[in-house]
Amino acid sequence: MDIALSGAAVRFGTFQAVHPTDLTIEAGEFFSILGPSGCGKTTILRLLSGFLDPSEGEVRIGGQPMAGIGPSDRPTALIFQNLALFPLMTVWENVAFGLEMRGWKTARRRARAFELLDMVALGGQGDKLPSELSGGQRQRVAIARALAVEPAVLLLDEPLSALDLKLRQHMRAELKQLQETTGITFVYITHDQGEALTMSDRVAVMNRGRIVQVGSADDVYDRPATAFVATFVGEMNRLPGRIESVAEGRARIATAGGSFLAPNPGGLAPGAAAVLFLRPERLHLLAPGEAAANALEGRLVRRDMEGAFSTLILETGAGRLTVQRVNSGSGGLPADPLRLGFADSAGVILPAGETADDAA
Ligand SMILES: Nc1ncnc2c1ncn2[C@@H]1O[C@H](COP(=O)(O)OP(=O)(O)OP(=O)(O)O)[C@@H](O)[C@H]1O
Known part of the structure; x- marks a missing residue:
């Protein structure tokens, strides 16, 4: 029924x-x-x-x-x-x-x-x-x-x-x-x-x-x-900033760690305070010289080996970011500083608002 x-x-x-x-x-x-x-x-x-x-x-x-x-x-x-x-x-x-x-x-x-x-x-x-x-x-x-x-x-x-x-x-x-x-x-x-x-x-x-x-x-x-939904469901990186420009459903957001392109489903306008939310598994390490729609540098703080994947904590200009990597069995990481990249479809830009931490 x-x-x-x-x-x-x-x-x-x-x-x-x-x-x-x-x-x-x-x-x-x-x-x-x-x-x-x-x-x-x-x-x-x-x-x-x-x-x-x-x-x-x-x-x-x-x-x-x-x-x-x-x-x-x-x-x-x-x-x-x-x-x-x-x-x-x-x-x-x-x-x-x-x-x-x-x-x-x-x-x-x-x-x-x-x-x-x-x-x-x-x-x-x-x-x-x-x-x-x-x-x-x-x-x-x-x-x-x-x-x-x-x-x-x-x-x-x-x-x-x-x-x-x-x-x-x-x-x-x-x-x-x-x-x-x-x-x-x-x-x-x-x-x-x-x-x-x-x-x-x-x-x-x-x-x-x-x-x-x-x-x-x-x-x-x-x-x-x-x-709230972004942070209550699953792990999430947050990069607060301000919308710089918008085009075709995406926006460029200026954060403390650089300016990044991501989906803008709510149609936020330039100047709006916003947050770029990014899942740890959508961030990846870039090989030397590798290009990406969005890139930033970070220094490795911790690596937790969890079996099927490992979790990296990096200190970046945009604060601490969590990266989840599938364990390929090849072991070691490149030397610091590490370069991180993510696709322009990987994250989501939403209005700054109450998060799951505020609600707890
Ligand atoms: N009979 C009641 N009189 C007054 N307040 C109530 C009553 N029943 C529930 N509440 C309040 O209503 C709110 C929602 O309660 P509810 O039990 O629906 O929450 P919940 O989401 O199921 O939480 P939990 O996961 O802890 O069970 C709470 O703040 C609770 O204190």
Whole structure:
């Protein structure tokens, strides 16, 4: 089922937790809401689940206005960060809990619970107690329990945050697969950009009660709309400066480290204060005599070997810059000073504005 927010806003007293928001989530979409702690992600999820009414505006699910429809009457199920399984019930009884509430007889409940447990790869574990399972297995029980009531929309509030890194990565793949096989609309709340980027069809980035960008993982990573998105999603170098000239969607920006050409998606005019944002992997070392659309010199401060790639920190006229290099196995670096280059399509020039560091 699709979801539509029209001008939906939430105030707690005088505090505006969510500003008026228009948002459409397509049926069968894996949609994530990504943002720092306190930005309003959970509040939006509560609007969808029916635990909270909008102070203004409207929520529709499957075309139906949700005003006056409580959580148990909505086509949604919710999975929390701290899942609460019933410790004295077996795994299958936990899964079947919602079905008992709906009046299903024991044999039918048990059969359905085991089907769902099969789907989350816990086929043989139904007669155990939750305490006999690992953290990841318990999380899968919670997912099976949420799916038991056949929701059209599954709302997931940081469901993996209590798991260790390896398990989290494994569960990402499982959740994505589960979403694809069931065709259920997933709305996934997280402050973990890796989670949002790997699983989602689309991501909404939120800051201070506002959705600041909605797009694919590629959109928010490669084409950030604001300084906040640019710095919240992934590593980013920042070169503050002033626009010198503009031409054909690009601008030349004068920074403390020189003047550089880069895309100017917001059409900033000459004289405007701006920042050139540049990903560490888009900066490369130039060979002696090699030309590049943009070039600057730097002195190596640190090199961190991270296996598949290495991270270089360079002191340049534009401040400290981070460069990420694929590890080619050829080892050493040329002598200082190093020359750095980047294409005129590599960065993005955006208005100076709030960054993820300011928001933290
Ligand atoms: N019932 C409430 N009364 C007053 N303020 C609230 C209430 N619920 C949430 N808030 C505030 O609204 C803001 C948004 O909260 P919300 O839980 O949506 O954030 P979040 O993005 O989900 O954060 P986190 O990732 O930390 O869970 C926060 O500043 C929070 O303190």
